[in-house]
Amino acid sequence: MNTTFYLDPRFQQMFNCLDDGIFIADHSGKALWLNETSTKQIGASAEQIIGRNVTELEGMKMFTPSVTNIVLQKRETVSQMQTSRNRQLLATGYLLKIEDEDIEYVLVHVKDITETVRSSLKLEKAEAVIKQYVEELRQAKSQRIETNEKSQQLIGKGKKHQEVLDLMERVSTVDATLxxxxxxxxxxxxxxxxxxxxxxxxxxxxxxxxCSAIPASLLESELFGYKKGAFTGADHKGKTGMVQEAKGGTLLLDEIGDLPFDLQPKLLQLLQEKTYTPIGGTKAEQADIRIIAATNSDLSTMVADKQFREDLYYRLNVLSIQVPPLREREEDIQSFVHHYMDHYNTKYKRNCVMTNEVLDILQDYEWPGNVRELENIMERLVITAKSDVILKEDLPEKLVMTHKKPGSSFSIHGAQSLTEHLENVEKEAITEAINEYGSTRKAADALGITQSAFMRRVRKYEITLSK
Ligand SMILES: Nc1ncnc2c1ncn2[C@@H]1O[C@H](COP(=O)(O)OP(=O)(O)OP(=O)(O)O)[C@@H](O)[C@H]1O
Structure with a gap:
């Protein structure tokens, strides 16, 4: 059935005033009329559209999907996102039954919401960035330590450690930047x-x-604080910075190599003039603090690469202490091993001991993560060791792989005859085997001797067997 469609020109004029599209189709989906905004949304003239079926228009990619078709299928009002010429449209289709006419119409109202969607996406992105900053700040705050607790006792007895202690003694009596x-x-x-x-x-x-844990954009306000109303979103009361919080005491700027370049002049002012200006402040404030900076970066190379200000580097480097890596403090490794073994035995209610072989491997390892790595490995060993005797097998593979002299835990002390030397090796082997295998029979098997030969040596060397 062909539909003749008549829309009063006064209504046509009214619909053409609208910024939203109006599209009318009949019960078969044939386009009958559309307003000017709708032709712009679809990107075709009224002549190209009127008389065609919406399925055909959809096929010609004029819009996707056809809301008219959905309304005709569902026989109810439908709101649906539609795309046309890369724009996002919200189309609402109504099924209309006109009195005294036996055919139905579909009227579709189409609103272009591209900009709204874009701004809400921008808003979502901005919200995600803020969320990330808040999370980073939360983590950073856990890095921010304000403590009056007594400092942890320093462990170590080697020469290099002693040199650090001597230097510490001297620099603690002066107030200079370190x-x-x-x-x-x-x-x-x-x-x-x-x-x-x-x-x-x-x-x-x-x-x-x-400095590396706090986002660059937040570091300045964390350090120097801000005055009330300093920027949109700032706490209306203002904020105290760490320089103020450390008043009278010491501010440790850890990972100073990660201090953003544009913040470096402000730190220089703090070091040179002992003053700072909070964000939004109009006058400089006095700072009564000692600054200690720490870094594992090579600042002199960073200066050469223009990543770190030379004047700041010299100001920071008035006094310096070089803490040596653990691999250069071999004498201290054992002290740390025993310290953390005791600590984690108590913490996890265990009684772990380790064989000489394990100690030897730990002693031999390079420790790229230094004391922190050693502490982590000791904790892991105490937690995961299958028995109270920690064996080579319990060690992470990287430690065993890099062990330079497997099995050579023995060293000759002073002048020893060959017999003494061999007896020492034998005693060590018996002790290790019993520690490792737990029973005299298994230990004897492992050494390739009978159990009675094994026991003879246990008595000879007065080795105590645990019950
Ligand atoms: N001489 C020591 N005595 C006792 N504990 C130590 C000693 N040296 C390091 N530690 C311990 O090792 C861990 C790492 O130390 P710390 O955080 O001071 O290292 P760092 O050099 O500042 O590391 P980063 O450069 O990663 O900040 C801490 O648990 C610390 O207590």
């Missing part, structure tokens, strides 16, 4: 805290901030 250098995990923060505790500032706060 730069602590050393690889990650060597103990730079703990050295800084110990220096603060020995200094005249000990009764005042020790505040630590990790």
């Amino acid at each position: 730069l602590i250098l050393g690889e990650t995990g060597v103990g730079k923060s703990i050295v800084a805290k110990n220096i603060h505790d020995k200094s005249e500032r000990a009764r005042h706060p020790f505040v630590q901030i990790n």
Whole structure:
């Protein structure tokens, strides 16, 4: 049945005033009329559209999907997102039954919401960025330590450790800026805290901030604070920065190599003039703090590469302490091993001991992560060891793989006859085997001797067998 469609020109004029599209089709989906906005939305003239079926128009990619078809299928009002010429449209189709006419019409109202969608996407992105900043700040705050607790006792007895202790003693009596250098995990923060505790500032706060853990955009306000109304979204009361929080005490700027370049002049002002200006502030404020900076970056190379200001580097480097890596403090490895073994035995209610072979491997390892890595490995060993005797098999593979001299845990002390030397090797082998295998029969098997030969040697060397 052919539809003759008549729309009063006054209504046509009214619909043409609208910024939204109006599209009318009959019960078969044939386009009958559309307003000017609708022709623009579809990107074709009224002549090209009127008389064609919406399925055909959909096939010609004029819009997708056809809301008219959905309304005709569902026989109810439908709101549906539609795309036409890369624009996002919200189309609402109504099924119309006109009195005294036996045919039905579909009227579709089409709103272009491309900009709304874009801004809401931008808003979503902005919200995601804020969420990420908040999370980073939360993590950073956990890196920000303000403590009056006594500092942790420094472990070590070797010569290099002693040299660090001597230097610490001397730099704690003066108030000059100090730069602590050393690889990650060597103990730079703990050295800084110990220096603060020995200094005249000990009764005042020790505040630590990790420059790499705080987003660059937030670091300035974390350090120097801001005045009320300094920027949109700022806390209306303003905010105290860490320089103020550390008043009278020490501020440790950890990972100073990650201090953004544009913030470096402000730190220079703090070091040179002992003043700083909070964000939104109009005058400089006095700072009463000692600054200790720490880094595992090579600042002199960063200066050469223009990543770090030369004047700031010299200001920071008035006094410096180099904390040596653990691999250069072999004498201290054992002390750390015993310390963390005791600590984690108590913590996890275990009684772990380790064989000499294991100790030897630990002693031999390079420790790229230094004391922090050693501590983590000891904790893991105590937790995961199958029995109370920690064996080579319990060690992470990387430690065993890099072991330079497997089985050579033995060394000759002083002048020894060959017999003494061999007896020492034998005694060590018997002790290791019993520690490793738990029973005298298994230990004897492993050494390729009978159980009675094994027991003869146990008595000869007075080795105590645990019950
Ligand atoms: N001499 C030491 N005595 C006791 N504990 C130590 C010693 N040296 C390091 N540690 C421990 O090793 C871990 C790492 O130390 P710290 O955080 O001070 O290292 P860092 O050099 O500041 O590391 P990063 O460069 O990654 O910040 C801490 O748990 C610390 O207590």
